[in-house]
Amino acid sequence: SAVISQKPSRDICQRGTSLTIQCQVDSQVTMMFWYRQQPGQSLTLIATANQGSEATYESGFVIDKFPISRPNLTFSTLTVSNMSPEDSSIYLCSVLQRAGGVTDTQYFGPGTRLTVL
Amino acid sequence: AQKITQTQPGMFVQEKEAVTLDCTYDTSDPSYGLFWYKQPSSGEMIFLIYQGSYDQQNATEGRYSLNFQKARKSANLVISASQLGDSAMYFCAMRESNSGYALNFGKGTSLLVTP
Numbered sequence: 001s002a003v004i005s006q007k008p009s010r011d012i013c014q015r016g017t018s019l020t021i022q023c024q025v026d027s028q029v030t031m032m033f034w035y036r037q038q039p040g041q042s043l044t045l046i047a048t049a050n051q052g053s054e055a056t057y058e059s060g061f062v063i064d065k066f067p068i069s070r071p072n073l074t075f076s077t078l079t080v081s082n083m084s085p086e087d088s089s090i091y092l093c094s095v096l097q098r099a100g101g102v103t104d105t106q107y108f109g110p111g112t113r114l115t116v117l
Numbered sequence: 118a119q120k121i122t123q124t125q126p127g128m129f130v131q132e133k134e135a136v137t138l139d140c141t142y143d144t145s146d147p148s149y150g151l152f153w154y155k156q157p158s159s160g161e162m163i164f165l166i167y168q169g170s171y172d173q174q175n176a177t178e179g180r181y182s183l184n185f186q187k188a189r190k191s192a193n194l195v196i197s198a199s200q201l202g203d204s205a206m207y208f209c210a211m212r213e214s215n216s217g218y219a220l221n222f223g224k225g226t227s228l229l230v231t232p
Binding site: 001031033041042043044045048056058090092094096103104105106107108109110111113 | 150152154159160161162163164167169208210217218219220222223224225
């Protein structure tokens with residue numbers, strides 16, 4: 001499967017500021033996704049990052065709060081804007097790949113642990 | 118409505134024993150896929166095993182196997198010969214054919230393997 005890296009791995013930010021998280025893949029992938037995992041909770045899909053067009057956001061997530069870029073098939077960024085303590089979460093990117101010929105499977109990056117004070 | 122239900126918030130198992138983690142799902146889509154992921158304390162999500170709705174046989178992947186009971190809408194993960202390194206959160210997830218490849222995750226089960 002693809003090797004996925006995320007930067008930063010963790011950060012502590014002040015409320016009202018913004019943080020941009022980068023996701024880099026070592027091979028071209030068609031689909032990339034961004035998830036949020038609030039403390040002690042499961043993963044929730046924020047949006048699908050589309051190459052060359054606007055991201056597709058899930059219900060409850062808006063572009064003004066979580067702008068996403070996907071300039072090419074190996075890279076995407078997620079910005080968490082105007083942060084509040086409720087944004088403290090792990091943010092994970094994932095890519096869709098077919099490994100072993102079974103099915104298209106999502107593989108995840110290592111995550112970015114964000115704490116907002 | 119919750120599409121994936123994992124009723125066991127926490128489980129204990131002794132090293133070398135087998136353990137079953139429960140997962141039930143709800144969908145009216147005849148074509149769907151079920152996935153299990155492991156999340157160690159480091160936070161990464163590790164793909165373990167996949168079961169397709171049309172697969173006739175239960176999926177297996179090393180020490181992981183999936184007990185798929187379609188009529189009961191359950192897809193339980195069985196870990197054989199547990200190891201200390203298996204201690205982690207385990208998430209069951211479903212993808213429906215009209216979901217655009219998005220995954221719907223359950224709340225997870227915390228597994229602790231004891232010596």
